[in-house]
Amino acid sequence: HASSSKLLVLLSLSAGSFVAYSDSQAETSTPNLDLAQKDPKKKRIVVLGTGWAGTSFLKDLDISSCDVQVVSPRNYFAFTPLLPSVTCGTVEARSIVEPVRNIVKKRNGEIRFWEAECLKIDAANNRVMCRSNIENLVGNREFSLEYDYLVVAVGAQVNTFNTPGVKENCYFLKEVEDAQKIRAGVIDCFEKAVLPGLSEEERRTNLHFVIVGGGPTGVEFAAELHDFFQEDLVKLYPMVKDLVKITMVQSGDHILNMFDERISSFAERKFQRDGIEVLTGCRVLDVSEKAITMKNKAKGETSSVPHGLVVWSTGVGPRPLVRDFMEQIGQRKQRILATDEWLRVKGCENVYALGDCATIDQRKIMEDISAIFKAADKDNSGTLTVKEFQDVIEDIVIRYPQVDLYLKSKHLMDVTDLLRDPEGRERDEVDIEGFKLALSHVDSQMKSLPATAQVAAQQGAYLSHCFNRMEQCAENPEGPRRFRSTGRHAFRPFQYKHFGQFAPLGGEQAAAELPGDWVSMGHSTQWLWYSVYASKQVSWRTRVLVVSDWTRRFIFGRDSSRI
Ligand code: FAD
Secondary structure: OHHHHHHHHHHHHHOOOOOOOOHHHHHOOOOOOOOOOOOOOOEEEEEEOOOHHHHHHHHHOOHHHEEEEEEEOOOEEEOHHHHHHHOOOOOOHHHHEEEHHHHHOOOOOOEEEEEOEEEEEEHHHOEEEEEOOOOOOOOOOEEEEEOOEEEEOOOOEEOOOOOOOHHHHOEEOOOHHHHHHHHHHHHHHHHHHOOOOOOHHHHHHHOEEEEEOOOHHHHHHHHHHHHHHHHHHHHHOHHHOOOOEEEEEEOOOOOOOOOOHHHHHHHHHHHHHHOOEEEEOEEEEEEOOOEEEEEEOOOOOEEEEEOOEEEEOOOEEOOHHHHHHHHHOOOOOOOOEEEOOOOEEOOOOOEEEOHHHEEEOOOHHHHHHHHHHHHHOOOOOOEEEHHHHHHHHHHHHHHOHHHHHHHHOOOHHHHHHHHEOOOOOEOOEEEHHHHHHHHHHHHHHOOOOOOOHHHHHHHHHHHHHHHHHHHHHHHOOOOOHHHHOOHHHHOOOOOOOOOOEEEEEEOOEEEEEEOOOEEEEEHHHHHHHHHHHHHOOOOHHHHHHHHHHHHHHHHHOOOOOOO
């Protein structure tokens, strides 16, 4: 028993997997089924959400000095990049989820998990109100938790842009249940279309699949659906094989427009060859049970097309919980919850927000830089000596590494000009406003981060690292430079590293945009996709399940039962 536990841990570590657990860990502490804090000296951390951001935060958090409680309405982590594969049965839903309790089992402390939804964040009283969603619960389903630090990682919800009929008549592709519903819905369409007594037109309508949104999720679903039909359903439903149609509706001029244009045109050409109709520049006005109405933006024409199934995949917006919180803290006018570069919610000292539910407000940088200059300019003259100026720059660069990149790049000239007079002699004093003006380019170059698993996971890891070092920093205020500052400035701001992105296009082909402006497309990229997604699985259990699902699909095809 002991050796099998060790083997599990070893295997997990060797794969860089993000859960490493053994049976022996369960024996170490008695589970605390109470909300009460066991050790009042420990800081209380409440984490909302068990998605990419939440689990990545928990994975590396040193819980020996904190009391952690996690709240989420789902007791599992879902590997969302494989959700489109679940819609057609290429992989099974259970293969891409990992129970949260496997992830939170820790050796050096206890993380308490409550399967419930947070209904309200009461930041003024450091409290969250929660309610269990479990049906037929005996006892009180509501409770509240108090915190010293709150980590909001609740993700986002589907954005319908208030388009009439979307909520009632469309399928979404956001959660595991959504993917399962689509799988059943697709099979239903085929079974309906082959019933006796239908006209050809009715059969065609049942087999018209419309996908709204030409982003990575919509494109991947269209590709999966096309493969499912070509590789499996065509043999099972040969009588309707010529009646199937897939249409993609995109409001922009191209599909995959956040990718390199070589990828976007490769995908458009591939879809054209596959017979997937792509309608660009079209906005959906209404979706009824039977038809979808859209407007061609260039021509101004409105048309209505009958459909069998519509999948809505046009992006995400804030959840009601986050909207309510934004109202409380004066962020009503913001599109999305804003944080500073340390992921701290603007206006709240002890609340952090990460992943899809928040965005870093880059505009804050210039305000902060102005404040640093103001503090350095003690006589209010608007100038600093070169020595003072260099100290300030050093300070700013530690806090904002992106400013360093900027200074090293093409704008360095602007800054050098400030330090020397037109004859090239070093100035005695430097004009602060001139420097701020040169720096304002940094502002305009900042883009908000994409809502992806990569960003969410990196933010979770970054925040746990900051939490782990909090005590060290408090104990070493006069220590090395990295410990010297106080509060948030004791840590480097969050910096995102982009490792590239994939777009599977069906027919064993994929496209990838990799760091260094490297683009790769075709069959070999699909194999790269298989290896990356197998290696990124959160545990050996899901890795084995996913790989065996792919193998099963290669050998036996996909299962078309409607369960
Ligand atoms: P989520 O992962 O959505 O997690 C949110 C968590 O909060 C969940 O556990 C949820 O149950 C919980 N929660 C919700 N409401 C509450 C509440 N009121 N109280 C408490 N908990 C709550 N990104 C990539 O980088 N690569 C890809 O290939 C990719 N493919 C994708 C494919 C699909 C189909 C989808 C939908 C997304 C894909 N993404 C991909 C995006 C990626 O999934 C998200 O960016 C990522 O999930 C964001 O992580 P998160 O932790 O912020 O939110």
